[in-house]
Amino acid sequence: MKHPEITSKAAEVLLIRASQGGDQDAARKLIDLHKDRLFSFVWRLVRNQHDAEDLCQEAFLRAFDSLDKFNEEYRFSTWLFTIGYRLALNCIRRRRHAGKSLDLTNIPADDRSNGQDVSDHLAASEQAKQIKEVIWQEVDRLSLLQRATLQLFYREGWTCQQIAQNLGMPVSTVKSHMHRARANLRKRLKDQAVKDWTTLKFGD
DSSP states (O other): OOOOOOSSSHHHHHHHHHTTTTTTTHHHHHHHHHHHHHHHHHHHHHHOOHHHHHHHHHHHHHHHTTGGOOTTTHHHHHHHHHHHHHHHHHHHHHHHHHHOOOOSSOOSSSSSOOOOOOTTTTTHHHHHHHHHHHHHHHHHTTHHHHHHHIIIIIOOOOHHHHHHHHTSSSSSHHHHHHHHHHHHHHHHHHGGGGGTTTGGOOOO
């Protein structure tokens, strides 16, 4: 599912240019437009609220420090999410280097986002909410790259080409991660009584 644009590209460019000129109100507007989605994305990768908050703050700092180099042909969110992904990846590598493993025992059902309809015929129903929770709980148990590619493809509307370009991997590798992620979800959801999970939207 393609994520709806939070603001037009033209309006975003105006905010970026104003921020480049030192307009603090424009900078705060850019942050407000993207902070929740960035946090949701990073949190699903590192699965630690404190780390996610720190990484999001660092991502914004790096983005604004290099704002003069921003290419206006792209969306600000694409650039920001790429920075966030790389910071999250480094964070996880540091954990592993320190001999720590990811905590898979404390995964909340809430996806820490505002929620949209997961299907037309189940919209606003308790069943829809339960199915969505089950799906995202299982997504949380996938590998890092599988989680990242699923989120960027379904929630942010990135194409496989965009994911490949911004995460630094071949398109074939992205498609492989997508295929494996969907196969893993099918297998894990088989016993969850979620029959037609592929028809559901992964909206936030």
